[in-house]
Amino acid sequence: ITVTGMIWFINNAAAAGGDGRLLTPFNSISAFQALNNGGNSGLNPSANDNIFVYESATNYVGPLTLLNGQKFIGQDATDTLANISGVNPPAGSDPLPATSPGGTLVTMTSAGAAITVAVGNTLRGYTGGNAAPDITGSGFGTLNILDVTLNGTGQALSLTTGTLAGVNGTGAATFGSISSTDSGATAISLTTVAGSMTSGGTSITNPTGSGISINTSSGAFSFANTLVTGSSAAGVLLTTNTGAITFADLDIAPDGGQRGLHATNNTQTITATSGTIATTTGTAVEITRAGGNTPLAMVLTLVSSNGAPNGIVLQNTSGSFSVIGDNANTTVGGNNTGGIITSATGADGAIAGNGIYLENAGNVTLRRIRVNGTNQNNGIRLLNSSNFILEFSTVTGTNGNNGAGDESAIQFDNLTGTGAITSCVIEGGFEDNLNVVNTSGTLNRLTISGTTFGFNSDAGGNNSITFDSQNAGTTLNFTLKSSLIKGSHIDWLNASANSGSTMDAVIGGPLPADGNSFDNTGANAFVGPIPNGNRLVTGSIGNMTLDIRNNTLKGSLGEAIRVRSSGLAGGTTGLMNARVRNNTIGVAATANSGSTSGSGIFVFGDGGSDMNASVTNNSIFQYNFHGI
DSSP states (O other): OOOOSOEEEEOTTSOTTOOSSSSSOBSSHHHHHTTTTSOTTTTSOOTTOEEEEOOOSSOEEOOEEOOTTOEEEETTOSSOHHHHHOOOOOTTSOOOOOOOTTSSOOEEEOSSOSEEOOSSOEEEEEEEESSSOSEEEESOOEEEEEEEEEESBSOOEEEEEEEEESGGGOSOEEEEEEEEESOSSOSEEEEEEEEEEEESSEEEESOSSOSEEEESOOSEEEESSEEEESOSSOSEEEESOOSOEEEEEEEEEOSTTOOSEEEESOOSOEEEEEOEEEOSSSOSEEEEOSSSOEEEEEEESEEEEESSSOSEEEEEEEEEEEEOTTSOOOSTTOOSTTEEEEOOOOOTTSSTTOSEEEEEEEEEEEESEEEESEESSOSEEEEEEEEEEEESOEEOSEEOSOGGGTOOSEEEEEEEEEEEEESOEEOOBSSOSEEEEESSSEEEEEEEESOEEOOOOTTTOOOSEEEEEOSTTOEEEEEEESOEEEOOSSOSEEEEEOTTOEEEEEEEOSSGGGOOEEEOSGGGOOSSOOTTOOOEEEEESSEEEEEEESOEEEOBSSOSEEEEEOBOTTSOBOEEEEEEESOEESOTTSTTSSBSSSOSEEEEEOTTOEEEEEEESOEEOSOSSOOO
């Protein structure tokens, strides 16, 4: 008679010499493993059998290598042995032992691998730990896991090529929690794994390798609060996966020089609901995809780096990515609770060397961050991205060293959708503090409010703020209000609608509080400005609507406000519809405070362009050419 699906019993409190039956169990894993070969004419443990392990105050010691289809069932399982094994003894038989989760544990350790799975195994109701690894396997078919906790020293998981599932192949493989200390390899390594897996709290400390690595996998993986510290490689490494990967709170602090979160070429959503990612000379967050976009649903509390190539890199991402800090402070410049990104290093024109680099990245929100130190290229660099928000943050230090790349504190090329810069401090740009250039697409509106623009550099400084739209079909709309613009190497602001593009510029607003202060006097005066600069300059060789309203301007060296429409010989001509109203230029009785060498307001058209201009209710003092 061939019997399959037998139950073998292991109890390390039993007497030696047991044969694995209910009343005479094996007393060690090694005693069972010595016979787990399907031999002895099928009398030894075989494929598809069940292994029941009693709770014990003493650890069970592996290694254990399972045969195909075997079920390893610890007494901590949350279902009955009969239900899990499918074995129901007939009437009159000795009863099967009861499972009792929550009591004394079934704990499995090993000097090497604790459990090596084969094809189609089930793991239920035990705690693994202090092994290398706790669970390992390759080509494992469908591995069913429930009521399992992994902890202690050594690697937790090393699985390659197979499917993870819950009970009888349905639902998710479920770990109560996973923790690992001093793993000699990546603590959780999943390669080419399908199905789904969930874990409670996950804590990884000092692995030789990454904390968590998921590679070329299609499975859906969900981790509750996750902590990775002291990893010798990227804290969390996600590579070429096609399944969704979710974290609750995600905290990462790897060894020096290592990345925090490094995700490349993932096709499904990466989620985090909170977390802090802090590195030294390794990039803290790097999420990229070569073709298509990686969807994100990420909210982090803090991102920091010091001397890394970048603090944050997002390249080809959709969904949303946010850093929010304490989610409370609303002071101008913030309180740095969103993190400090310092001294990004790299070659001119490279991705490296930008404190924050965003390319084809959608819906990025950064709050309460600080970018400072010496950043090789830009503090924040954005290309071909949409819907960007920067709030309660500071960009300062030395940002860039090369005017050929328009290196600035913040440099945007082709920001589309909407944008907002609110209650920030922006300064230290080699060329500009804020440089916005659009050559295509539509920026419905970038709204800048309550922000202080400090000094740009003397060596290569251009304007404090530059807006430049180019090419027919391009739309760039912006509002600048309630902000302080200190003196600049060239001009306070230069906004140009060029080559047939469209721009709607609102500088100030209907309320006195909406007005900006353009101030090149006293402590706000730029040391070493060019002659005739520090102006509010607007021009159109396109289609521009302009409203300059309720602003104060002091210390201009040229025309305080310049409005121009122009044209190209034999080519495009501009249309300017401008209103300049309720502005105050200069200070009464303070010599040269309106302009040291020019007019208060200069409005003109040339090159065959068209202009409609209304200049009303302005107060102009202490100028040196014309008032208007």
